Amino acid sequence: MQRGKTMTYATAGVQMSAGIEMNVRSHVYIPDAEAGSENSRDYFQAGNQVERKKEITISRNRAAVMLLVLAAVLALVIGIKALSYAQLSGTYSDTMGRIEAIHQQNINSTEELAKARDSHRIRYRATTEFGMVPADAVESIPVVAPQTRPNQNTNGLTAEHPFADGYGMLSGSR
Secondary structure, eight states, X not given: OEEOSSXXXXXXXXXXXXXXXXXXXXXXXXXXXXXXXXXXXXXBXXXXXXXXXXXXXXXXXXXXXXHHHHHHHHHHHXXXXXXXXXXXXXXHHHHHHHHHHHHHHHHHHHHHHHHHTOHHHHHHHXXXXXXXXXXXXSOOOOOOOOOOXXXXXXXXXXXXXXXXXXXXXXXXXX
């Protein structure tokens, strides 16, 4: 009980003060607080006052249909990926086969080139097919060609002549 300064009556319970935002009833149920006593008072029991939202549910049939549709879509995606993989695998096999064929062709070409470069074979063909003679079997005679370009000949030109150095009549690229 509490009595105010200017009040003539007393009040029961805790009065609101600054900073207190909660009131509690005088009769609150606390489990086993009064063990063994028989009390016929009605106690206040605080329950879950939060409103529950309505849960979204679907029937089993709809869920089964949705799962079947999902499984069909996933099977379709997996099938498309498997076809793509098979095509890539076939392309890879074809490319590897072509690479092996080119490699074998290179080996054959290398063998043919080695046969064609054989010096004994070259000498044999030169003597039999073209009638050539080895260079050491022939006596070489040096040949000197006469001067056939008079514009480069400076004989008879004096130093005062403009073309005395022999470069006055050249033509073509330099």
